[in-house]
Amino acid sequence: MNLQGIVAVSGKPGLWRALAQNKTGYVLESLDAQKTKLIVNLSTAKLAALSEITIFGVDDDIKLIDVFEEMKSAASIPDTKADGKKLRTFFFEVAPDHDEEKVYASDMKKVISWYQLLKDLPLFNEPDPTQAPVAEAEAAPVAEAPVAEEKAAEPIVAEAPKAKAKKVATKKA
Structure with missing residues (x-):
């Protein structure tokens, strides 16, 4: 069950999905049919994440x-x-x-x-995305381990970023 980003807001009915965060709070969207948007200031409202309750x-x-x-x-x-x-x-x-x-x-x-x-x-x-990697690691068959090692043995070549040439002002004589 993935309840990440679902919150309850004190004083507001229903549940809300956190869409974005700004300096002072969050932008929330209701989970009901109206899809109401709400901007919550953290200094005045209390949020409770359902995954932590x-x-x-x-x-x-x-x-x-x-x-x-x-x-x-x-x-x-x-x-x-x-x-x-x-x-x-x-x-x-x-x-x-x-x-x-x-x-x-x-x-x-x-x-x-x-x-x-x-x-x-x-x-x-x-x-739940926080528990999925653990479950996959435990369920991974032993036969797949050498394949992963072979892929890791291949060298990875990355290009170095090119330095930009600086313009130098020269004085004409």
Whole structure:
């Protein structure tokens, strides 16, 4: 799941994709159908990257990405307007180690609404780019190693950049 560049902005509903960065903040685009653009000043707004968000757990904190992965395989996802008991039982299915006292119904509703926004996007099914190289390195067959060494043994010839000639002013006598 590739959630790089997806953020939640305090005081703004929904999720946003970071498009660009300027001196004072970020240019964001909403993930909903309107594709609203927003310029966020870092001195006045708080941004939270979804890839970094965790949920309070009994022993250790639970990554939001892990909860989303469990939600993919869940049989049915309750509506965000469901009562607290339904949300709590669902959350025990997808995050059994979450702390009941610290995770409120509003937090569960927010996670479910974020999941509803993200589940149809192509980035939701993409592999995480930070973990992909590790998985590829472990899955690489041994037979491919000599081929890579042969390619590395070939010399690489690069041209040196040409120096520009300086114009020198000469005095005529």
